[in-house]
Amino acid sequence: MGHYAAVWDHKAAIEISKDWNGIDQVFLRNSRGASAKISLHGGQVVSWRNDQGEELLFTSNKAIFKHPKAMRGGIQICYPQFGDCGLLDQHGFARNKIWVIDENPPPLNSKESLGKSFVDLLLKPSEEDSKQWPHSFELRLRVSLAIDGDLTLTSRVRNINSKPFSFLFAFHTYLSVSDISEVRVEGLETLDYLDNLRKRELLTEQGDSITFESEMDRTYIRSPKVVAVLDHERKRTYVIGKEGLPDTVVWNPWEKKSKTMANFGDDEYKSMLCVDGAAVERPITLKPGEEWTGRLMLTAVKSSFCFDQLELQSKGF
Numbered sequence: 041m042g043h044y045a046a047v048w049d050h051k052a053a054i055e056i057s058k059d060w061n062g063i064d065q066v067f068l069r070n071s072r073g074a075s076a077k078i079s080l081h082g083g084q085v086v087s088w089r090n091d092q093g094e095e096l097l098f099t100s101n102k103a104i105f106k107h108p109k110a111m112r113g114g115i116q117i118c119y120p121q122f123g124d125c126g127l128l129d130q131h132g133f134a135r136n137k138i139w140v141i142d143e144n145p146p147p148l149n150s151k152e153s154l155g156k157s158f159v160d161l162l163l164k165p166s167e168e169d170s171k172q173w174p175h176s177f178e179l180r181l182r183v184s185l186a187i188d189g190d191l192t193l194t195s196r197v198r199n200i201n202s203k204p205f206s207f208l209f210a211f212h213t214y215l216s217v218s219d220i221s222e223v224r225v226e227g228l229e230t231l232d233y234l235d236n237l238r239k240r241e242l243l244t245e246q247g248d249s250i251t252f253e254s255e256m257d258r259t260y261i262r263s264p265k266v267v268a269v270l271d272h273e274r275k276r277t278y279v280i281g282k283e284g285l286p287d288t289v290v291w292n293p294w295e296k297k298s299k300t301m302a303n304f305g306d307d308e309y310k311s312m313l314c315v316d317g318a319a320v321e322r323p324i325t326l327k328p329g330e331e332w333t334g335r336l337m338l339t340a341v342k343s344s345f346c347f348d349q350l351e352l353q354s355k356g357f
């Protein structure tokens with residue numbers, strides 16, 4: 041079991057323990073009782089709780105926590121591929137690898153850590169990875185929990201002097217919702233999207249907020265910096281802020297698809313919604329020595345008013 045230092049600083053608010061597979065997991069907490077848990081398996085955020093201890097991320101009751109498959113739920117790091125359109129496993133290999141804690145990460149700007157509990161993780165390619173994907177990179181992830189319970193994930197991909205390479209990236213985020221038929225998404229109105237259920241046909245969203253009555257799998261391209269997911273029944277709004285992530289993937293498998301999915305209950309589509317901050321429509325290309333940064337900022341607001349009534353500027357959006 042990890043230890044708590046006497047002084048409250050970001051290292052003090054960290055506890056490192058092992059899960060039942062013997063894989064390290066990092067527990068972050070803040071002084072108001074909010075917490076987050078990150079597994080070194082996949083660099084996956086497996087829990088994010090508010091100061092009342094309510095779990096804000098979805099995890100399937102049928103999830104299998106067994107290396108190398110990613111646990112069904114939480115926030116998964118999809119890199120260097122998204123979807124099954126390339127030569128790698130679906131969503132790439134990063135979520136199936138064991139990461140390490142990065143004790144001396146290259147500095148990030150202060151807003152990343154001021155008054156926050158945070159941990160830095162690092163993934164470098166193994167020889168086996170390089171056979172699959174012959175590029176030399178360092179993938180870093182900082183997960184930080186703010187005093188108000190907001191969760192920020194900052195990913196950095198650096199090309200370590202290999203030839204230029206291109207990749208896709210997504211924070212594959214399973215939000216916990218009360219009842220998908222009571223949920224709406226605001227901020228994506230009138231945008232163009234690729235419909236992944238219709239061979240990525242390019243369509244345009246109508247003017248209203250998005251509600252759910254059937255399977256949905258869409259990549260909204262060039263989406264705004266902020267998207268909101270309003271859960272009326274729970275009186276909760278998730279505000280999703282993005283930097284360096286031009287696309288937003290919205291996915292709910294609905295009833296029929298759920299019955300075909302591994303590690304997922306037949307009815308679980310009712311209590312989850314994936315809204316992924318992503319860079320997946322167009323690959324990101326890095327020359328030797330170049331670095332890309334993608335940042336996801338999640339906040340859970342006790343409200344279900346319509347989007348523009350929320351005091352978002354107080355959240356820095």
Ligand code: TA6
Nearest residue numbers: 112123130131236257289291314
């Ligand atoms: O979220 C978009 C998506 O690519 C869907 O098409 C669906 O295949 C899902 O991801 C699969 O995610 P999973 O967590 O099962 O790997």
